[in-house]
Amino acid sequence: MDRRWLISLIVVLLCIGAGIGGSVYVKNSVPKQLEASSKLSQPVSKQDSKTMAKSTQDIIYESQKLVVQIELENGSIGSGFLYNKQGDVITNAHVVANAKEVTIVTADSKEMKGEVIGISRTTDVAVVRVPGLKDRAPLPIDTNSDVELLTEVLALGSPLGLQNTVTTGEISGLNRNFELAPFTYENVYQISAPISPGNSGGPLLNGKTGEVIGINSAKLGQETIGFSIPILDILPMVKKWSQSPMKELPEFPELKAKGEKNTPVHSTDADQATYVVQYFYDSINQGDFVTAYSLLGSKWQSNTSYEEFRASYNQKLSAKIDHIVADPVEGENVEVTAFVTAEETKTGSVEMKKYKYHYIVGFENDQMKIISGSEEQI
Structure with a gap:
């Protein structure tokens, strides 16, 4: 009997952020042949600098900048990641099926237009060209085909519209095969890192x-068992589309779910504002003051030079958000209140101080910015 009966008899849950509006197929039972550890791995510890130059935190922060959220007109979402300097984003075919133009949302909440330039009817992969991402350095690709069991992994994406979420796990199975019309999944990785609708198309690192x-x-039912297509298996196809974009895109009538009402998954302005403030502090803690400064509104920047902004953090070693609350205010603006514990240096000693920050966050040229802010020590 063909090995594919292992999974084709059960309907795996596609982490669909497109096609049928974010709805999912659920199978609750797990065949014994597919049972695998769903234990989440511990954060990767820092190793000898000769074998590992970056910490897990560094990897996540740098990678998130190159992972995008993909939005369709029907409100459904998915994920993708930049893989070359032409501004081309790899994603799943089911994320952008039946669409030509899509909206791309970057890590700093900037919206861009994207065009589907390649999509497969049989392999669940597609490429979206985003002119606004041209010339950016892409995510590095692992060219080693020997991925082993229990390899520690990071899954990045926008599950349920929660942009740039990261989950950890391990490779819990190799060479899994199954079909879910119209796609065939061959020799895919089985992973224990939790993934949800909206994760589709995001990178496995x-x-x-x-x-x-x-x-x-894809994902199996309610279990923490997901599936990831090996990047090396689809690179030749992806590179071909980048060199010669498809003139006509195939249609996917089976993914339109005739008569089924779409259930869009959108993050609210308050969600986005919260994310921008958190990203601001992540940038500060990583020492990336250029990114942090870019998140400030034009009026704030006109009143404060980059040098002044950078100098204001000279005494701060770190700033951790303990609690954050976002409330919509007048117009499309959102008031974000962040309670922060800061580690600061003073006369050679280290002090812990607590602050309450009030930010007004709103859109400028389709990008959410921190328009103004004030602080008080508590």
């Missing part, structure tokens, strides 16, 4: 090197 080893594509 080697937890130690930060290199892409797969594309998160």
Whole structure:
């Protein structure tokens, strides 16, 4: 009997962020042949600098900048990641099926237009060209085909509209095969890192090197068992589309779910504002003051030079958000209140101080910015 009966008899849950509006297929039972550890791995520890130059935190922060959220007109979402300097984003075919133009949302909440330039009817992969991402350095690709069991991994994406979420796990199975019309999944990785609707198309990273080893594509029922397509298996196809974009895209009538009402998954302005403030502090803590400064509104920047902004953090070693609340205010603006514990240096000693920050966050040229802010020590 063909090995594919292992999974084709059960309907795996596609982490669909497109096609049928984010709805999912659920199978609750897990065949014994597919049972695998769903234990989440511990954060990757820092190793000898000769074998690992970056910590897990560094890997996540740098990678998130190159992972995008993909939105369709029907409100459904998915994920993708930049893989070359032409501005081309790899994602799943089921994320962008039946669409030509899509909206791309970057890590700093900037919206861009994207065009589907390649999509497969049989392999769940597609490429979206985003002119606004041209010339950016892409995510590194792991060219080693020997991925082993229990390899620690990081799954990045936008599950349920929660942009740039990261989950950890391990490779819990190799060479899994199944079909879910119209796609055939061959020799895919089985992973224990939890993934949800919206994760589709996001990268699976080697937890130690930060290199892409797969594309998160499917999930088994309610279990923490997901599946990721090996990146090396689809690179030739992807590169061909980048060199010669498809003139006509195939249609996917089976993914339109005739008569089924779409259930869009959108993050609210308050969610986005919260994310921007959190990203601001992540940038500060990583020492990336250029990114942090870019998140400030034009009026704030006109009143404060980059040098002044950078100098204001000279005494701060770190700033951790303990609690954050976002409330919509007048117009499309959102008031974000962040309670922060800061580690600061003073006369050679280290002090812990607590602050309450009030930010007004709103859109400028389709990008959410921190328009103004004030602080008080508590």
